[in-house]
Amino acid sequence: MNILFFLTPKSDVAFLYEDFTLRQALEKMEHRKYSAIPVLNREGEYIDTITEGDILWEIVRKHDFNMAKAEKVPLTEIKRRMRVEPVSIDVKIEDLMLKSMEQNFVPVIDDKKKFIGIVTRKDILQYCFEKLDRCDRQMSKEAIEPSICQITKYGNSANDKRLQ
Template sequence: MISAAIQRVIEDKSGSFLIPASKIAFVEEDNPLYHAFLILTKVKYAKIPVLNQEGQITGLLSLAMITDKMLELDGISTKPLNHYKVKDVMQTDFVSVNFTEKDLETQLHLLVDHNFLPVVDDRGVFQGMITRREWFKAFNYLAHTFDDRYVTIDKKQPLRLQAGGK
């Protein structure tokens, strides 16, 4: 369990954890794989979300998934990319969190194994991402501001009170 004092400081910063969907590159599941290849070569993300026409996240796509389809016996070719759609190669088993879920501990545990967490609303519509990078920024904030807000007591050392203002 996260310390209550530490959680309060992190919650001050937690509003900035979410990178809104409007700032994130994505592809649609029915896009040609060639289109996705062009998108992924221009953005600096390892994986991007795949959305359906209703804006719901249905998968994740990486450049490695695409290049796997480009490999031929005698080299690499982009020609096969015209015969596939994104939904043919995307990762469909992924973790996401609900937009209303504010459980920082759950987010932190999930980010140990995932670089980012897609955030969805109750209908599965993609709202944005929480990234490990944003959490590191919050921890950096915590590490540099904790003493400005809190006084800590070492519970292993006896508390010494001075009587009479001495």
Template sequence: MSFDRTFSIHYSIMLGVPHSLPHAPRDEMCFNIQKERDSMDIKSFLYPKNEVSYLMTSSNMKEAMDKLEASHYTAIPILDENGLYFGTLSEGDLLWKLKATPGLGFDMMHEIPVVSIKKRTKVECVAISADLDDMLALAADQNFVPVVDADRVFLGIIRRKDIIEYYTRNIAD
């Protein structure tokens, strides 16, 4: 099976879009995937907070640039002082802030709080208790999905890369 066909099938499964495989009856394949998905939950994909780079609402633009560079992330979660998920800041948000602020240079970035930077894209979080389908729907549009508890305390992230790798390993040709 070609890479493009395999990726298309895996991505379709993530989105819940009907698909067909040449080597297995469609209903049988969907049943096997659904059976396995029924035993999975959001915790199965969680990349825990202690392994994730994040910013605090008290952080400044310089700290954000440094953390993004060190972590090789293109976007990073922001938490408040109580550990609650506040939002996500992207490299693009930083670039737009630089462009929109006359006279702002690298030497002045320590004066700009991250909470004052406009977020061009809203990154949605998912509750740890939510259905796997809710998380998969968000992962289709986001590189990662922040995961929170019932009180909105940040628990970690689910990376789209890990979801794709999981389905790649667990779907037979």
């Protein structure tokens, strides 16, 4: 399976540029209702992800927070508590799933290190749930109705005592 199946393309993802200010980050995160958001450079390369926690700790350290001051704080000055590493487009699904257990989304980059989108934990879980649900339904159906293989293996089902 290819990770492109799960990818939310960059065009559908809100992100910040590293030269944005704290105020711009807060406004975009509030508008999109994001708790974490990718940060790119102006060439489109993934730099890292900034979280509400990163911003909160920056505010706590400064004590006298206000929006006018936030306008002047570049994202590059905010210390990250956790480094969110991107994956390449050819990552193994197993590795993608492991990364998604640690973070809400996994940033995806191409072979030139350009940010191309994200894969969300929700998308992976939804895919897995649908697969499991299909398997459960198939197993339930096979337990109730004999499969074609069972019928043809033993001949005519009307004559096969095991299926009666």
